[in-house]
Every structure is written in C-alpha cells, then in structure tokens.
Amino acid sequence: MKTGRLEAFSDGVLAIVITIMVLEMKAPEDTTFKGLLSVAPIFISYLLSFIYLGVYWNNHHHLMQVTQKVNGKILWANLHLLFWLSLIPFTTSWIGEQSHHTVALPVATYGFVLLMCAIAYFILERVLIAYHDENFALNKLCKSTIKDYISVGIYIISIPLAFVNTWLSIACYVLVALIWLMPDKQLEDLMEDM
Amino acid sequence: MKTGRLEAFSDGVLAIVITIMVLEMKAPEDTTFKGLLSVAPIFISYLLSFIYLGVYWNNHHHLMQVTQKVNGKILWANLHLLFWLSLIPFTTSWIGEQSHHTVALPVATYGFVLLMCAIAYFILERVLIAYHDENFALNKLCKSTIKDYISVGIYIISIPLAFVNTWLSIACYVLVALIWLMPDKQLEDLMEDM
Amino acid sequence: MKTGRLEAFSDGVLAIVITIMVLEMKAPEDTTFKGLLSVAPIFISYLLSFIYLGVYWNNHHHLMQVTQKVNGKILWANLHLLFWLSLIPFTTSWIGEQSHHTVALPVATYGFVLLMCAIAYFILERVLIAYHDENFALNKLCKSTIKDYISVGIYIISIPLAFVNTWLSIACYVLVALIWLMPDKQLEDLMEDM
Amino acid sequence: MKTGRLEAFSDGVLAIVITIMVLEMKAPEDTTFKGLLSVAPIFISYLLSFIYLGVYWNNHHHLMQVTQKVNGKILWANLHLLFWLSLIPFTTSWIGEQSHHTVALPVATYGFVLLMCAIAYFILERVLIAYHDENFALNKLCKSTIKDYISVGIYIISIPLAFVNTWLSIACYVLVALIWLMPDKQLEDLMEDM
Numbered sequence: 001m002k003t004g005r006l007e008a009f010s011d012g013v014l015a016i017v018i019t020i021m022v023l024e025m026k027a028p029e030d031t032t033f034k035g036l037l038s039v040a041p042i043f044i045s046y047l048l049s050f051i052y053l054g055v056y057w058n059n060h061h062h063l064m065q066v067t068q069k070v071n072g073k074i075l076w077a078n079l080h081l082l083f084w085l086s087l088i089p090f091t092t093s094w095i096g097e098q099s100h101h102t103v104a105l106p107v108a109t110y111g112f113v114l115l116m117c118a119i120a121y122f123i124l125e126r127v128l129i130a131y132h133d134e135n136f137a138l139n140k141l142c143k144s145t146i147k148d149y150i151s152v153g154i155y156i157i158s159i160p161l162a163f164v165n166t167w168l169s170i171a172c173y174v175l176v177a178l179i180w181l182m183p184d185k186q187l188e189d190l191m192e193d194m
Numbered sequence: 195m196k197t198g199r200l201e202a203f204s205d206g207v208l209a210i211v212i213t214i215m216v217l218e219m220k221a222p223e224d225t226t227f228k229g230l231l232s233v234a235p236i237f238i239s240y241l242l243s244f245i246y247l248g249v250y251w252n253n254h255h256h257l258m259q260v261t262q263k264v265n266g267k268i269l270w271a272n273l274h275l276l277f278w279l280s281l282i283p284f285t286t287s288w289i290g291e292q293s294h295h296t297v298a299l300p301v302a303t304y305g306f307v308l309l310m311c312a313i314a315y316f317i318l319e320r321v322l323i324a325y326h327d328e329n330f331a332l333n334k335l336c337k338s339t340i341k342d343y344i345s346v347g348i349y350i351i352s353i354p355l356a357f358v359n360t361w362l363s364i365a366c367y368v369l370v371a372l373i374w375l376m377p378d379k380q381l382e383d384l385m386e387d388m
Numbered sequence: 389m390k391t392g393r394l395e396a397f398s399d400g401v402l403a404i405v406i407t408i409m410v411l412e413m414k415a416p417e418d419t420t421f422k423g424l425l426s427v428a429p430i431f432i433s434y435l436l437s438f439i440y441l442g443v444y445w446n447n448h449h450h451l452m453q454v455t456q457k458v459n460g461k462i463l464w465a466n467l468h469l470l471f472w473l474s475l476i477p478f479t480t481s482w483i484g485e486q487s488h489h490t491v492a493l494p495v496a497t498y499g500f501v502l503l504m505c506a507i508a509y510f511i512l513e514r515v516l517i518a519y520h521d522e523n524f525a526l527n528k529l530c531k532s533t534i535k536d537y538i539s540v541g542i543y544i545i546s547i548p549l550a551f552v553n554t555w556l557s558i559a560c561y562v563l564v565a566l567i568w569l570m571p572d573k574q575l576e577d578l579m580e581d582m
Numbered sequence: 583m584k585t586g587r588l589e590a591f592s593d594g595v596l597a598i599v600i601t602i603m604v605l606e607m608k609a610p611e612d613t614t615f616k617g618l619l620s621v622a623p624i625f626i627s628y629l630l631s632f633i634y635l636g637v638y639w640n641n642h643h644h645l646m647q648v649t650q651k652v653n654g655k656i657l658w659a660n661l662h663l664l665f666w667l668s669l670i671p672f673t674t675s676w677i678g679e680q681s682h683h684t685v686a687l688p689v690a691t692y693g694f695v696l697l698m699c700a701i702a703y704f705i706l707e708r709v710l711i712a713y714h715d716e717n718f719a720l721n722k723l724c725k726s727t728i729k730d731y732i733s734v735g736i737y738i739i740s741i742p743l744a745f746v747n748t749w750l751s752i753a754c755y756v757l758v759a760l761i762w763l764m765p766d767k768q769l770e771d772l773m774e775d776m
Binding site: 011012015020025026033050 | 595597598658672685
C-alpha cells in the first residue's frame with residue numbers, strides 16, 4: 001500500500017482539529033476592551049494548541065516523506081495518534097474557559113492528552129521502523145529522537161505539578177512547544193536531499 | 195473515471211465525521227474528578243464510534259486500492275454509504291448523553307445506523323464487482339466477507355436486544371468492533387503485493 | 389493552471405457542507421419513539437439536501453474531468469458556486485426546525501438558494517466553455533443541459549408556490565432531485581471512454 | 583520536500599475556515615421577512631469574509647504553483663498565515679452579531695486580523711523567495727505586490743478609523759476586497775504559460 005491516502009486522511013483530520021478549536025472562541029457580548037480581554041485565556045490556549053498541532057503536522061509530514069509503504073498495523077497506529085490529537089480541542093476548551101487555567105484538573109488533563117499524543121507518535125514510529133528494512137531513513141532519524149524523550153519526561157513531571165501550581169505545568173507545556181519549534185537541523189538536511 | 199476524487203471526497207467526509215463527534219464532548223463546568231467522570235459516557239461512545247469509523251476508513255481504503263474505475267452508480271453507492279456514516283455522530287451523541295446508554299431506543303438506534311452502514315458497504319461492494327470483470331481482485335477478497343455476514347447478523351440481534359437489556363446490545367457493538375480490529379491476513383497479503 | 393487544487397478545495401468545502409448539516413440534528417432529550425420522531429423534519433430536510441449536494445458533487449466531478457485548464461475567472465466562478473452551496477446548511481436547518489416546513493418563507497428561501505446554486509453552476513459552465521476551444525467535450529455535453537433548464541424552471545415556479553402551499557414547493561424540490569438522480573446516459577458514455 | 587502536502591493541508595484548513603463561518607448564521611425563530619432580515623448583518627459579514635478567504639486561497643494557489651520546494655521555515659510561515667486566517671470566523675461573527683457593525687472595537691478587531699493575515703502572507707512570500715534562487719518566478723511577480731502595500735496601508739488607516747466611524751472602516755475593507763477581485767493580468771499571463 002502507498003502512503004498517499006493515509007496522508008490525505010491525516011491531513012483532513014488535523015486540518016479539522018486545528019480549525020474547530022477556534023469555534024470555542026465565542027464572540028463576546030461585551031464590545032469593550034474588557035470584553036475582548038475576556039477571550040484572552042481561550043485565545044492563548046488556542047495559540048498553544050495550534051502550535052502543538054502544527055508541530056505534529058510537520059513531524060507527521062516528515063515521517064511520511066521517508067515512509068515507502070504502509071500496512072494495516074501502521075494504519076491503526078496512525079488512527080491511534082489521530083484519536084489522541086482529536087481530544088486536544090476538548091482539553092483546550094476546558095483549560096481556556098473562565099479561569100480554569102488556575103485549576104489543577106483541567107491543566108493536568110491537558111498535559112495527559114499531550115503525553116498520550118507523544119506516546120502514540122512514538123508507537124507509530126516504532127511500527128514504521130519494524131515494517132521497513134534497516135536502510136530505512138527513519139533509523140538514522142531516530143538518533144534525533146532525543147526531543148521525544150525530553151518531551152515525554154517533561155509531560156510526566158508536568159501532570160502532578162498541576163496539583164502544586166498550574167503555572168508551573170503551563171510553563172512546561174510552553175517549554176516543550178519551544179523545544180519543538182527550534183529547527184531540527186539534522187532532519188532538515190536529510191529532507192533537503194530528497 | 196478514475197477513483198482519485200471519489201477517495202478524496204470520501205476521505206474528507208470521513209475525516210469530518212470522525213472529528214466533529216468530539217465537539218459533543220463539552221468541557222464540564224465542574225473541574226473535579228467527578229466533573230471529568232461526567233463526560234465518560236460520551237467519551238466511551240466517542241471511542242467506540244471512532245473505532246467503527248476507523249474500520250470503515252480502512253476497509254474503504256482497501257476497497258478503492260483494488261478498484262480501477264468508477265461509474266455514476268458507484269458514486270451514488272458511495273454517497274449512500276457516506277450518508278449513513280454521517281449519522282453516526284448523531285447516534286453517538288444520543289447514546290452518550292446523560293445515562294442514555296441504559297435506555298432502549300438510543301441504543302437500538304445506534305445499532306440501526308451501524309446496520310444501515312454495513313448494508314450500504316455491502317451494496318457498494320456488489321456495485322463495484324458488477325462493474326469490473328472477473329479478474330477483479332475484489333472477487334477473491336469476497337471469500338473473506340464472512341466478517342460482513344457475522345457483523346450484520348450481530349447487528350440484527352442487537353437491535354431488539356436493546357429493549358431487553360442495553361448492556362447486551364452494547365456488548366454486541368463492542369464485539370463487532372473487535373472482530374474488525376483483528377487483522378485480516380488474507381486481505382493484507384494481497385495488498386502487500388501491490 | 390491545472391485543475392487539481394481547484395478540485396481538492398471544492399471537495400473539501402463540499403465534504404464539510406454535506407457533513408456539518410448533521411450537526412443541526414441535536415440528540416433529543418426525549419428517548420421515546422416520539423422523541424425520535426421529533427427529529428424527523430430535520431432528518432428529511434437533511435436527506436434532501438444531502439442528495440442535492442451529492443448531485444452537485446457528482447456534476448462538478450464530471451465537469452472537472454473534461455476540464456483541461458483553469459484561469460482566475462474560473463476560480464471565482466467556482467467560489468461563487470461554493471458560496472451558494474455553503475448556504476444550504478442554513479436553509480436546511482431553517483426548514484427543518486419545528487414545523488417550519490409548513491411556513492412560506494423558510495420553504496421559499498430554501499428554493500431561492502437552490503435557484504442561485506443552479507445559476508452559479510450555469511455560469512461556471514459558461515466560463516469554462518469560453519476558456520476552452522470548440523473541441524472541448526463540454527460543448528457536446530451541453531446538449532444534455534436540458535436538465536438545467538427544467539430545474540431552473542421548476543425552482544422559479546416553486547418559490548412563489550411556497551406562499552400558496554408549502555407542500556407544493558417541497559414536491560417541486562423532491563422532483564428536481566429525482567430528475568438529477570436519473571442516470572445521464574449520454575454523459576456516462578462519454579466518461580467511460582476517458 | 584515537495585509542496586503537495588503543504589497545499590493539501592492549507593486547502594483543508596481554508597475549506598473549513600470558509601465553511602464553518604456559515605454555522606454562525608443560526609436559523610431565525612421568526613419566520614417572517616423581518617426574521618430573515620435579522621440575519622442580514624451576519625450574512626453580509628460572511629459574504630465579505632468569504633471573498634477575503636477566496637482571495638487568500640487564490641493567491642496561495644498561485645504562490646504554490648511557482649514554488650518548487652519547501653523547508654521547515656516555509657511550513658511554519660504557512661502555519662502562521664493559517665493561524666491568522668483561522669481567526670476570521672471569530673471576528674466575522676463578532677462584527678455580524680446584533681448591531682456590532684456600528685461598534686468601534688469589533689470593527690477594529692476585524693481589521694486587525696486582516697492586517698495580521700496580510701503581514702503573514704508577506705512573510706511567507708519573503709521566506710519563499712529566500713529559499714529559491716534568483717530565477718524563481720516569484721521574484722518577477724513581486725513587482726506586482728503593489729496591491730500588498732496598498733492593502734496594508736488601508737488596513738492600518740482603517741483600524742483607528744473604526745473609533746471615528748465604523749462605516750468608514752467597513753468601506754475600507756470592501757475597497758481592499760474589490761482591489762483584490764480585479765484580475766491581476768500580469769500574474770495570470772505568467773500562470774497561463776505553465
């Protein structure tokens with residue numbers, strides 16, 4: 001099987017997930033600056049989730065570029081990833097409402113879903129490597145998965161941290177987003193030659 | 195006609211159907227574990243429907259891989275399938291709300307829509323076979339449609355069963371999902387060679 | 389310019405338009421058959437609109453198959469068509485709510501939007517013909533646009549008719565849908581050879 | 583990297599953004615002409631935003647036609663553009679509600695988001711030019727970016743203008759839309775030869 005339709009379907013789901021979040025930003029009744037400021041928490045949580053989904057889309061894009069073929073297991077590993085990503089609008093809207101960014105459970109749940117996304121992505125990578133031979137470009141790329149381990153580590157810390165101080169957790173999520181926004185030179189160079 | 199745009203449109207509809215279901219999971223007002231637990235029924239019904247739609251996407255993907263050409267009849271058989279699949283978010287949200295998973299009609303309606311999806315998929319397969327010659331790969335694949343018959347059989351039983359005990363019906367739906375999640379060795383091997 | 393991305397974008401918009409209509413079918417509070425029956429009007433209006441959008445997708449698909457190139461004018465003629473099609477969920481939900489199918493204005497508005505879609509499709513056809521040379525397959529196809537004229541004629545009658553009796557208008561809309569569901573032999577044969 | 587999937591994802595997001603705006607047009611309770619007129623402000627703001635998004639889709643389409651390759655920077659410049667475009671449904675619904683088109687802040691916010699979209703598009707162009715050599719078709723096209731400068735200029739004026747008279751701002755937004763709807767002969771000719 002070719003990767004074409006897997007990419008098209010994943011693009012479709014990611015495009016929808018990234019876009020429907022904005023539906024949660026209801027136009028405020030109050031038309032003063034105070035009214036506009038009232039949507040700030042949901043706006044900021046939208047921005048953060050947009051960056052996360054952008055990172056996943058970019059990484060998924062890179063992953064599929066080096067993938068030559070897919071099987072049923074890979075289709076399901078991909079759907080598993082899409083399932084957790086599809087929960088991001090829910091946690092984003094929970095964290096963004098009222099002053100829920102100061103309440104432990106919504107903040108911890110946001111981190112939990114991010115952790116599950118990272119694990120699902122990791123599984124997808126393993127299943128892809130298992131299906132390809134040893135010349136598979138992903139084998140080399142995996143030396144650069146140090147980012148994956150750091151992210152997972154930070155998520156695991158950030159979840160209990162939410163019950164201490166939610167701002168510490170949120171700082172962790174922002175930190176992971178920044179780590180991923182930094183260009184991955186090694187990956188890029190390899191992509192260049194394609 | 196080529197299958198390209200049929201696949202693209204089906205992917206689009208399926209991607210939206212699978213994703214908009216999550217919009218029904220409203221962020222709870224209550225930010226305690228009890229509040230989070232209150233979305234459990236809709237979460238579980240979402241998970242089940244996600245798996246069903248994933249199965250349909252996978253099967254549709256396989257079906258289109260062996261299809262060489264389409265005509266007007268096939269376009270409509272495909273739209274007919276998409277129509278029933280598009281009703282899954284409605285039945286998912288009905289079954290998931292409050293404690294509707296213990297009420298006969300929502301549970302039976304959920305099964306009825308699944309039954310209609312299975313019938314629509316069956317019709318699509320027949321129309322595809324009728325349009326291709328006898329060397330068509332789908333002819334061979336159809337020996338493996340034993341899963342189709344079992345599924346339809348279980349759906350037919352599960353609908354009246356909902357009026358006896360809804361948990362029996364739900365067990366049926368979970369059973370069918372599990373049957374389809376099991377890898378279809380025969381199909382996979384054939385796909386491999388493509 | 390190639391038609392590829394025009395088709396992809398149109399598929400995207402049509403897939404969303406056809407799917408978001410189902411979001412209007414809110415799960416009823418009442419879990420008896422009476423509750424289920426309460427969604428019947430919106431279900432039937434959804435079904436009718438689904439068929440109309442299916443017809444437009446099919447026709448658009450056929451149109452693009454014979455199109456070799458597009459220019460800016462065609463892109464805008466296409467967006468103009470998508471604009472009117474995107475209003476169908478609005479009129480569908482207006483006609484489907486409560487007993488609005490017996491009220492003149494929602495029924496007439498439904499017809500008006502269908503009329504504008506037909507006119508927009510007609511404009512798209514003309515713009516396409518003007519941009520291609522005389523061997524363009526669409527020139528031949530246009531002998532079969534008798535369906536277009538009949539549809540527009542029926543729409544024009546059905547709009548004032550809604551102020552007499554809404555059921556007469558609705559019968560008109562169903563009639564047009566049936567006309568389009570009938571296979572267009574001439575078109576199909578031509579497509580076959582492609 | 584090829585541009586294929588970048589286009590597919592952008593098409594997906596734009597198709598959703600352009601379509602979900604119509605969800606804000608709630609079917610009015612009142613089924614008289616007065617009821618229908620009550621949705622006029624949201625309808626007109628939808629129409630204006632539809633044209634803007636159509637212009638962006640068209641321009642993005644042209645831009646990607648001349649683009650041969652993309653890198654990580656371009657992926658993020660594109661996501662940055664999609665982020666601002668995804669906020670258009672929010673500002674459209676804010677301006678369209680009740681009589682918010684006569685209130686300074688919603689009108690100014692609408693202009694601010696359009697300004698950010700224009701800046702994001704400008705950045706995307708620069709990043710694309712920087713990544714391609716000097717024979718890159720975009721270099722020539724950029725002589726025609728006079729439209730970009732005029733638009734940005736008008737936006738910058740229109741934002742403070744909203745605090746004087748909202749109708750002056752709205753006239754500015756309509757003016758920019760009209761400027762972009764005018765065919766760009768130079769661009770078209772170049773596209774023709776492709």
